[in-house]
Amino acid sequence: MSRTGRSWRAALTALMVALAIVWLLPAVWVLVTSLKLTENIVRVPPEWIPWPATIEHYGEVLFSSSRTARIGRAFFNSIVVSLGSVALVVLASAMAAYPLARMRFRGRNLVFGLIVGSLMIPNAVILVPQYVLVQRLGWLSTYQGLIVPEAAMTFAFGVFLLRQFFLTIPSELEDAARIDGADPWQIFTRIVLPLSQPVLGALAIFAFRSAWNDFLWPLIAVNKPDMFPLPVALALLRGAYAAESYGPIMAGAVLSALPLLIVFLVANRRIVEGVRVSALKG
Amino acid sequence: MSKPTPSLSRRRFLGGAAFGAAALTLGSCSQSKPTITYWNGLTGADGKIMDGLIDQFTRETGIRMEQQRIVWADLYAKLQVSVPANEGPDLALIHTVEVPHFASDGILEAVPDATASGKGFKGEDYLPSTWQGGTYQDKRYAIPLDVPQHVLYVNVKVLKEAGLTGPDGKPKVPTTRDEVLAMAKQIAKGDTFGFAIGTTNPGRYTWGFHNLLWQNGANVYATDLKKSGLAEPAAIEVAEFWRSIQNQHKIAPPANANCRDAFIAGKLGLWIAGSWNFTGLRDAKVDFVAAPVPRMFKQPVVWTMPHQFTFPKKKAVDAAKRDAAWAHIRWMSDHVAEWTLKAGQVSALRKPHSDSRITGDPVLSVLLGQAGNWQSGQPTPKWVAAENITRPIIENVYIGQKPAAAAMDDLARQINALSD
Amino acid sequence: MKPRRALRRGAFTPYLFLAPGLVLFALFRVYPLLEGLWLSFTNARLGRAQQTFVGAANYLRLLDDTRFHVSLVNTAYYTIASTVPILAVPLVLAVALNRGVALRTFLRGAFFFPFTLSVVTVGLTWLWLLDPVIGPSTYYLRAAGVPVRSWLADPGTAMWAIIVTTVWWVTGYYLVIYLAGLQDIPRELYEAAAIDGAGGWRSFWSITMPLLRPVFLFVLVTHVIGSFQIFGQVFVLTNGGPGDATRTVVQHLYETAFQNFFHFGSASAMAWVLFVIILVFSLLQFRLLRGHTQY
Numbered sequence: 001m002s003r004t005g006r007s008w009r010a011a012l013t014a015l016m017v018a019l020a021i022v023w024l025l026p027a028v029w030v031l032v033t034s035l036k037l038t039e040n041i042v043r044v045p046p047e048w049i050p051w052p053a054t055i056e057h058y059g060e061v062l063f064s065s066s067r068t069a070r071i072g073r074a075f076f077n078s079i080v081v082s083l084g085s086v087a088l089v090v091l092a093s094a095m096a097a098y099p100l101a102r103m104r105f106r107g108r109n110l111v112f113g114l115i116v117g118s119l120m121i122p123n124a125v126i127l128v129p130q131y132v133l134v135q136r137l138g139w140l141s142t143y144q145g146l147i148v149p150e151a152a153m154t155f156a157f158g159v160f161l162l163r164q165f166f167l168t169i170p171s172e173l174e175d176a177a178r179i180d181g182a183d184p185w186q187i188f189t190r191i192v193l194p195l196s197q198p199v200l201g202a203l204a205i206f207a208f209r210s211a212w213n214d215f216l217w218p219l220i221a222v223n224k225p226d227m228f229p230l231p232v233a234l235a236l237l238r239g240a241y242a243a244e245s246y247g248p249i250m251a252g253a254v255l256s257a258l259p260l261l262i263v264f265l266v267a268n269r270r271i272v273e274g275v276r277v278s279a280l281k282g
Numbered sequence: 283m284s285k286p287t288p289s290l291s292r293r294r295f296l297g298g299a300a301f302g303a304a305a306l307t308l309g310s311c312s313q314s315k316p317t318i319t320y321w322n323g324l325t326g327a328d329g330k331i332m333d334g335l336i337d338q339f340t341r342e343t344g345i346r347m348e349q350q351r352i353v354w355a356d357l358y359a360k361l362q363v364s365v366p367a368n369e370g371p372d373l374a375l376i377h378t379v380e381v382p383h384f385a386s387d388g389i390l391e392a393v394p395d396a397t398a399s400g401k402g403f404k405g406e407d408y409l410p411s412t413w414q415g416g417t418y419q420d421k422r423y424a425i426p427l428d429v430p431q432h433v434l435y436v437n438v439k440v441l442k443e444a445g446l447t448g449p450d451g452k453p454k455v456p457t458t459r460d461e462v463l464a465m466a467k468q469i470a471k472g473d474t475f476g477f478a479i480g481t482t483n484p485g486r487y488t489w490g491f492h493n494l495l496w497q498n499g500a501n502v503y504a505t506d507l508k509k510s511g512l513a514e515p516a517a518i519e520v521a522e523f524w525r526s527i528q529n530q531h532k533i534a535p536p537a538n539a540n541c542r543d544a545f546i547a548g549k550l551g552l553w554i555a556g557s558w559n560f561t562g563l564r565d566a567k568v569d570f571v572a573a574p575v576p577r578m579f580k581q582p583v584v585w586t587m588p589h590q591f592t593f594p595k596k597k598a599v600d601a602a603k604r605d606a607a608w609a610h611i612r613w614m615s616d617h618v619a620e621w622t623l624k625a626g627q628v629s630a631l632r633k634p635h636s637d638s639r640i641t642g643d644p645v646l647s648v649l650l651g652q653a654g655n656w657q658s659g660q661p662t663p664k665w666v667a668a669e670n671i672t673r674p675i676i677e678n679v680y681i682g683q684k685p686a687a688a689a690m691d692d693l694a695r696q697i698n699a700l701s702d
Numbered sequence: 703m704k705p706r707r708a709l710r711r712g713a714f715t716p717y718l719f720l721a722p723g724l725v726l727f728a729l730f731r732v733y734p735l736l737e738g739l740w741l742s743f744t745n746a747r748l749g750r751a752q753q754t755f756v757g758a759a760n761y762l763r764l765l766d767d768t769r770f771h772v773s774l775v776n777t778a779y780y781t782i783a784s785t786v787p788i789l790a791v792p793l794v795l796a797v798a799l800n801r802g803v804a805l806r807t808f809l810r811g812a813f814f815f816p817f818t819l820s821v822v823t824v825g826l827t828w829l830w831l832l833d834p835v836i837g838p839s840t841y842y843l844r845a846a847g848v849p850v851r852s853w854l855a856d857p858g859t860a861m862w863a864i865i866v867t868t869v870w871w872v873t874g875y876y877l878v879i880y881l882a883g884l885q886d887i888p889r890e891l892y893e894a895a896a897i898d899g900a901g902g903w904r905s906f907w908s909i910t911m912p913l914l915r916p917v918f919l920f921v922l923v924t925h926v927i928g929s930f931q932i933f934g935q936v937f938v939l940t941n942g943g944p945g946d947a948t949r950t951v952v953q954h955l956y957e958t959a960f961q962n963f964f965h966f967g968s969a970s971a972m973a974w975v976l977f978v979i980i981l982v983f984s985l986l987q988f989r990l991l992r993g994h995t996q997y
Contacts, residue, residue: 020812096723099716125973129734152730239326253823260818536852678945
């Protein structure tokens with residue numbers, strides 16, 4: 001690279017880093033507030049360095065007297081529900097998207113249209129009929145009562161995304177396999193799925209985030225405090241009547257964001273490669 | 283492998299069985315205490331105090347309580363969904379103003395007066411406004427617990443800087459509207475505000491608006507509870523005042539300000555807000571004084587929103603659980619002084635009001651002193667809906683977007699149009 | 703690979719693949735949706751066991767519901783006004799990041815991080831940032847001599863404050879998608895253009911944008927569908943205020959269903975009206991932008 005090229009690059013990097021730091025400032029406030037003593041939290045002029053620092057808010061969120069908040073247990077519940085719903089939705093979406101992309105059959109366009117159309121209805125309206133259904137199945141306050149509806153919520157998006165990707169896989173690969181005598185299931189599992197790992201990873205991340213942060217459905221579908229996932233448990237830190245204690249709330253927010261951040265960093269590469277191929281080829 | 287001799291094992295078995303039977307009979311006495319489910323909205327710091335009290339209750343009576351604490355607005359939505367599906371709790375703590383619409387929807391079970399007095403709950407033990415609040419159409423549905431209410435917070439530091447403290451360092455405390463306005467104008471300088479009503483979003487703070495309405499003898503509904511009383515001159519006068527504090531007198535913060543944070547940060551001098559704020563102010567180490575709500579209009583009425591114990595309906599009532607729920611209400615009522623001291627909510631019962639620990643506390647004594655002026659929402663199932671549609675309209679008045687008379691007219695019309 | 707009985711089962715294969723997903727979808731999406739549709743023609747209320755058929759009454763009532771109209775206008779305004787910022791900001795960042803800056807992982811993570819926060823955290827944070835009394839934005843602006851105003855309490859600026867908050871929140875998500883699309887464009891094209899003397903702008907418009915089109919379309923469609931259903935951050939930031947200036951359709955729907963009178967029938971009617979509107983918008987988008995992309 002030429003010298004001007006290098007200085008361009010350095011200048012651009014510096015600009016981007018500065019922008020990123022400003023971008024992160026609100027998030028920094030979340031972190032900093034979680035480490036401040038309560039009496040130092042609401043101050044004018046705003047203080048960006050928590051000194052003296054304290055971890056009492058984290059202690060309060062994780063260990064304090066509040067038995068109904070049981071954050072550790074809620075964390076575990078969220079992991080189970082999020083992973084469960086990711087597994088279910090990735091599997092179901094992939095299996096549904098493949099014929100929609102690759103096979104001709106009666107009702108194909110209708111099914112695809114229905115699935116995409118379902119994205120256009122707000123969730124709030126599904127809640128109550130879904131609640132009655134889940135209750136009839138005896139699934140209230142159970143893991144399946146959370147996993148299955150969460151998966152259903154992301155299913156349509158998953159099918160949309162995966163169908164796009166499957167359309168981009170060169171059909172020569174599948175044709176060759178068919179000539180060799182492979183049946184559709186074998187083609188799906190041995191050719192299509194391995195090639196789709198990137199976009200499956202992308203879907204997994206989005207499905208995980210959606211299940212992890214959902215509040216409204218678990219609120220009404222869970223009646224045993226033991227089974228509450230993290231967002232519901234953390235809501236207990238909210239003050240009644242809007243008198244918020246920012247320390248514990250922000251500590252809870254940091255703890256809740258960490259798994260998502262870790263998942264993102266680990267799968268970063270996968271997402272980038274995955275969604276690219278799908279969206280690009282249209 | 284050797285087998286145990288039959289006679290030995292039979293003796294052992296019989297002995298074990300006898301011991302087991304004895305243990306069972308002994309154990310069944312403590313085993314018979316049920317676990318009851320209890321929903322309330324006491325999130326935040328109050329919740330931890332309630333947890334402590336419930337633990338004590340369990341230790342003393344053996345009854346275990348499975349609590350669900352949900353922010354109030356979500357709690358009511360969940361009750362409405364769960365109770366008809368028979369998934370509701372054995373006991374629920376709700377606000378007085380929610381009783382009429384839950385009762386009329388068949389979500390709550392009625393409590394005959396005979397039952398209540400049989401359990402030791404009599405009207406004369408309670409302050410009248412709280413005892414009446416648990417009824418709807420002459421049937422009782424709730425037993426009152428405590429009384430969250432409004433109070434005036436005075437920021438000592440801010441008043442000192444404005445020159446409104448006496449030589450002893452004690453701040454001047456306003457008792458009438460003119461005093462409030464005069465002091466607030468003196469305080470309002472630079473980025474500091476003089477006076478505000480409400481925790482967050484003072485423009486939308488319906489509870490504060492209601493407090494002022496009641497002080498002026500007006501109310502959301504006329505006494506027949508059928509038509510809205512908001513188009514009356516008394517209500518319009520209050521709306522004019524609501525509009526003036528930001529636009530005319532320029533003493534109040536913008537409509538979406540966080541008044542509580544402003545008070546803590548020393549940017550607000552006089553603040554009328556809920557009594558539930560004071561534990562947070564203590565935690566934030568704010569130097570403040572609590573005073574009675576000033577008489578802004580005709581009477582020094584104080585807005586309250588008592589908490590009430592209720593029994594959500596169940597398809598089949600488990601007698602043991604119902605008794606256990608009553609036992610908890612009894613216990614909490616007997617120990618309500620503890621609740622008051624730790625959470626700062628004064629009781630609906632009269633007796634603890636003479637507890638010296640409570641009368642000796644500077645803030646609690648102020649709250650108690652207001653008891654004669656307590657008022658709460660009207661017992662109509664439309665009360666909450668009326669509150670909800672009031673918010674945006676009074677906010678428009680507050681920011682000067684809409685003139686007071688027209689806004690009240692519009693609000694009265696919308697309230698009258700509320701269907702059943 | 704040995705030939706199986708695939709050819710004989712050929713006709714059923716698509717349905718077999720679809721089966722698990724369709725069962726899930728039919729049971730937990732279609733059935734509740736249809737029940738919602740049915741309920742929109744009744745006077746259903748949460749808490750009431752029975753409901754009676756009332757025909758199109760709920761839909762007709764929407765014609766008189768001025769707050770519903772206001773919320774429709776607000777939602778449409780938000781969707782249109784937010785499209786350019788929400789689609790353009792991540793694009794600019796992605797182009798910059800694609801130029802080969804260093805520290806890409808840190809930068810990507812930094813811009814993505816807000817997306818990991820829950821809506822309540824985002825709302826509380828920005829409420830504090832924008833607070834007209836104690837918020838840092840107020841403090842620093844005042845220090846810089848800029849006249850202070852309350853962005854969220856002014857009907858003219860409240861929606862824009864919400865848009866800024868949303869841009870901050872979701873940029874990371876769109877950034878990742880754009881980056882993927884950009885990275886697929888062969889570097890040789892840019893090099894060839896550079897040799898021909900094309901500057902940065904020129905190659906952006908002639909190379910980047912056309913090849914990014916499918917990604918852009920995907921992002922646009924998901925953005926529009928999502929914007930029409932905007933609720934969470936508006937509810938926390940302004941609760942629909944000041945007045946009803948930022949009240950959105952889903953907030954109106956949510957309050958109708960879960961507060962006030964729990965009128966579930968009316969709320970369902972609102973949802974289906976919204977559905978029709980989104981459907982029309984989406985079909986228009988597809989038709990207008992069909993051209994090169996098969997969707």
